[in-house]
Amino acid sequence: MSSKVSTTRPLYCGELAGLSGVSADTIRFYERRNLLSPAARTSAGYRVFSPDSLARMRLIRAGLSIGFSVTELADILCERNSGGAPCHRVRKLAAEKLAMLEKRLRELQSWRRELRSTLLAWDRMLADTPRGKQARLLEKLATHPKTHTRVLGRGIRKRGEL
Numbered sequence: 001m002s003s004k005v006s007t008t009r010p011l012y013c014g015e016l017a018g019l020s021g022v023s024a025d026t027i028r029f030y031e032r033r034n035l036l037s038p039a040a041r042t043s044a045g046y047r048v049f050s051p052d053s054l055a056r057m058r059l060i061r062a063g064l065s066i067g068f069s070v071t072e073l074a075d076i077l078c079e080r081n082s083g084g085a086p087c088h089r090v091r092k093l094a095a096e097k098l099a100m101l102e103k104r105l106r107e108l109q110s111w112r113r114e115l116r117s118t119l120l121a122w123d124r125m126l127a128d129t130p131r132g133k134q135a136r137l138l139e140k141l142a143t144h145p146k147t148h149t150r151v152l153g154r155g156i157r158k159r160g161e162l
Helices: 013-020 024-032 052-065 070-081 087-128 137-143
Strands: 047-049
Touching: 013 024, 013 047, 013 052, 024 047, 024 052, 052 070, 070 087, 087 137
Parallel strands: none
Antiparallel strands: none
16 A cells, blocks of 8 residues: 555545555445445445545554454544544553564464474484384374474464363
8 A cells, every 4th residue: 555645536445445455345344344434425326435534544554454453443443533532542452462472472482492392303203214114203293292282373272272
């Protein structure tokens, strides 16, 4: 999304999408979730967004890029649009996201150490396994006390959560 693009005329949904670097479906989704003000409609039923919508899209994309959820942004923008000052809340949410990220980084670093150790053990097993024979690496992994551990992110469990 180009930061130098600006317009003083209303934008069709597809134009706003193109200028924002998202799909028209994303624009409609943001409108439904109250991140964008409802679009006016042309006589033919096309959505027409105000020129301010491009700046709002930049704000939304920036918020999403640092970890705010669509729901969080919708709540914050609703409060702001109704005259509130959610700045301290925004700051607190960002600090919570940083704390979660730092925790996740520690978990990933631990996982990296375990995976390196596993690869070294597997290398030793492979060196001791006759050519053409199975080393059964995954079976050894499944019986190792540190397995049944984590899957970080989608579907990945932490140690002991099988």
